[in-house]
Amino acid sequence: MSPESEASLKHTALSQAHRQSGARLVDFAGWEMPIQYEGILAEHRAVRADIGLFDVSHMGRFQIQGSDAVPFIDWLVTNDVQSIEIGQAQYNTMCYEDGGIIDDLLVYRLPDRILAVVNASNKDKDLKWMQEHTEGLDVQIDDLTEQTALLAVQGPKAQQLLSRLTSADLDQIPYYRFTQAEVAKSWSFLSRTGYTGEDGFEIWLPADEANKVWQTLLAVGLDLGVKPCGLGARDTLRLEMGYCLYSHEIDQTTNPLEAGLGWIVKLDKPDFIGKEALVSQKAKGLTRRLVGIKLEQKHTPVPRQNYPIFQNGEQIGSLASGTISPLLGIGIATGYVPNEFAKPGTNLVIPMREKLYEAKVTRMPFYKNGSIRRQ
Amino acid sequence: MNKKMERIGAENLPPEDRRYTNEHEWIIVDGEIGTVGITDFAQSHLGDVVYIGLPAVDTLVMQMGQLAEVESVKAVSEVYSPLSGEIVEVNVSLQDSPELINKDPYNEGWIARIRIKKPSELDNLMNAQQYHSFIEAQEEH
Secondary structure, eight states, rough: OOOTTTTTBBBTTHHHHHTTTOOOOEEEEEEEEEEEEEHHHHHHHHHHHHHHEEEEETTTEEEETTTTTHHHHHHBBBBGGGGGTTBEEEEEEEOOOTEEEEEEEEEOOOOOOOEEEEGGGGHHHHHHHHHTOOOTTTTEEOOOOOTTEEEESTTHHHHHHHHOOSSGGGGSSSSEEEEEEEETTTEEEEOOSSSSSSSSSEEEEHHHHHHHHHHHHHTTTGTTTTTEEEEEHHHHHHHHHHOOOOOTTTTTTTTTTTTTTTGGTTTTOOOOOTHHHHHHHHHHHHSSEEEEEEEEESSOOOOTTTTTEETTTTTEEEEEEEEEEETOSSEEEEEEEEGGGOOOTTTEEEETTTEEEEEEEOOOOOOOOOOOOOO | OOOOOOOOSSTTTTOOOSSSSSTTTTEEEEEEEEEEEEEEHHHHHSSSSSEEOOOOTTTETTTTSEEEEEEESEEEEEOSSSSSSSEEEOOOHHOTTTTTHHHHHTTOOOEEEEEEOOGGGGGSSSSSSHHHHHHHHHOOO
């Protein structure tokens, strides 16, 4: 093993396991990650019908401690962290002073600390931003990414599989709640969270236990149809649900209000970074909105990020994300359009390969039959 | 369909009855007509094909000029013509069932038929053994 250098890729604790499973590996945010095993469509369908297993250990994991931990995080993010109960997780955005988004993240509240899960591609940026804002506060931030792993078990049979490997009563973990639990004889934080629109869990565990737990899940779930799933399927699944992905639907040039994330922006909080800009935006009214876009016919080229959006012969925007929906068999996409074209049913045109393809603004999620348990 | 094309047995042995390009296309020659498709290696690296851009009949193609476009969720890929010629037929069933390219790349997944212009160009193509060695060298892990 050669020593890590700037140029070499990082590996999760499951790197060997991915190779053994025949994964096609790519560089994602400096990590060597599986993009697919059997194939994106097969893996996507497995998650919707049975269970998919994802290694998401590349995502950044931080621990924030100290007597000022809660107010510190509350000041940095848009949702109301003070209101999070112990054992509860909360979706958040972290913004600059101008309201542009630094990252979207999940914040978990424990009795004595806060845990945060951030995008792999933003980890260094987020950590630096957080460190820069600790002055005068009793706050310690630890980067736990390398010493832990994160697995996602997603699908209608996810609970059935996990119940075989833990004595924790999984029915006592509602959506967006988590608990400490032993899974396949390993210590873990088990949360009913995910990025697929199906029921499922994410398992935060020590890095040196990850391979054992991964192999056990695959073996014990064989009769339930469990499949290892890569980042390719992760993307098609989240897009069917209309979930945001940083550097597509959201980035530093977009604010959470126009991204449709107003529900996690609590403008009545005393203060947070970006509050003034967002209050002002809301008062002025949004000039553009993120919308879902669905093509009108099947068997078209794949709509992709940056493809232009036309309306009445003029370009009004460009796609943030796009794919062919495995479940719907038709092109689906997202993009920002001027407010006047954001109404569902609005006719759009997406030019691809020198042909004009008709599309309509569509409410998200595109896929509505997920097993996700929403309380 | 004037020739019965045999299904391949072992997954990783390219069929002997055709020639191959270094861009992973194959061609079966029957008189002056060549049938073109992409190899099993190509389809497996492409992923699930969701769209194919077929050429118009009567289009002229050059050896290793663009013949068609196939698209998977991951990427768009060009398909090149193994020989120069004129397109006489395209496999329209691929438009509604692009996944045929993945399922049966050497038979049902054929892409186009050309009237061959310069048969001597065959010398520039690999036979099954040569193509097999070529892809062995390509495989990373």
